Amino acid sequence: MPVKSLSIPRRRPAIAAAALLSLALAGCNSDVSQVYSSSAPPSGKTGPVRIALLASSSQNGFNKAVYDGAVARAKEYGDVEVTVFDGKFDSQTQFNQVQNVASQGTYDGIVLVPNDNVGIAAAIPAAAQAKIPVATTLFPVGPKLTELKPQVEGIVSTVAANTEENSKKLAEGVVKYCEGKDPCRVAILIGQLQFPFDNLRNKAYRSVLDGHANIKVVATGQGNYDRDTSLKAMQNILQANPKLDVLLSNADQQTIGAQVALESAGVDLSKMYVTGGGGNQEAIKQVRAGKWAADQVDFPNSMGKAALEQVVNAVRGKPVTPVIDANTLGPVPVIVTKEILGEHPDFQGEWAD
Known part of the structure; x- marks a missing residue:
């Protein structure tokens, strides 16, 4: 269920959905213009944009800062709404959330703070099929832990650093x-x-x-x-x-x-x-x-702003930056x-x- 508030950090990847991962990786592509290879890219939506922010845990200060940054950027747009989902530090919960968001027809885009950056890859193509662009923060999604270019069909932008x-x-x-x-x-x-x-x-x-x-x-x-x-x-x-x-x-x-x-x-x-x-x-x-x-x-508030912006750009058919180095987002x-x-x-x- 989505929640509207968050509160200590950072991620905890787990092991998930190995049998499905090969299906996701079949769509690997570092060219954002082709991430929707199995379906047409968004045509450029006008009007309000609804974003699902899939937090690794809503009871987590780092995730709350990502959410707060996304909300702050959404307010600057004026017609963008952000709803946060609690991943409960559980990879299967978050996997199911991606698929549910993809099937509901309620949301136009996803900002993701992944629990299991490898296992979650198998859920992302469902979002691509539904023409719902995904930006991942903190970690890249896919098998290559140091590869920030989008590896999986449906990921339009990675806002992260080389761990x-x-x-x-x-x-x-x-x-x-x-x-x-x-x-x-x-x-x-x-x-x-x-x-x-x-x-x-x-x-x-x-x-x-x-x-x-x-x-x-x-x-x-x-x-x-x-x-x-x-x-x-x-x-x-x-x-x-x-x-x-x-x-x-x-x-x-x-x-x-x-x-x-x-x-x-x-x-x-x-x-x-x-x-x-x-x-x-x-x-x-x-x-x-x-x-x-x-x-x-790390700069989670700035990461949330950057990821939200890239997803909104994708929804509205505007240019998307496939990689944003999170190390460059802060003043130090x-x-x-x-x-x-x-x-x-x-x-x-x-x-x-």
Whole structure:
């Protein structure tokens, strides 16, 4: 059922619909002018446009920021309406929502924050058949995790960044910090290694860190993008590894939970190298305060605006930008430090838990 309000982040891909995926991939095409190869493209609708925003979870601050951005852009148009659907962090729920939206005849376009970016690909051609263009945010849809060009028939635009490159940039900061420290003991806190993008992140981290003999990854915990889960994971890590030099985390909620465990154990975070991911408002505060060394920033509100615009363009028969690099949507670079934030005193982050 659609809902009209949202509220902590980021995605959690899962495994889904493998048997149907090959049907979706048969329509793979990086040329947006051909994404409707099995049906005629939209003729250029006039009048009100109704957009379904399929959130990975409506109880999620990152998704709420995407929704808020889409709504803000819709208000600028004046005749565009956005309805949000709760994906409940469940890949099958979101898969069904795509198919339901495609069959209802109620909506003209879809903005998607995918749970399972691979499995959901098999549902997208139903939207293409119904002439409902789809823009995906945060992650590309399809089997190639670092390919931002639309891979599946029906996807008209991808508003995302290269997760592998961003993860390597975050790990490169660890390498720089660890210079002269031997050993430099690193704990990694990842979302869930079963998810394709978390596995990609972890491999990207290790591809950078493992080339340095002084860096020792002493533990890898799974925080599930949740403060309490991350607090417990860090407590377990500290029991076996009371001395840590680095916490490399891919999500701000995880770092916030881990921070409670570390400080409760008497650890001074300013004497460690602590990272997060997402750029939420609490993370920006912690980096400015010097407790966290770096954060990888996302711009979900701006992503929602950009995705909404591309879908409306497609519905109205106007030119569509097939790839929008999400790293370029904000006023700060993708990796921020205290020094960088000092150059951008007004930046607070685009979302909150």
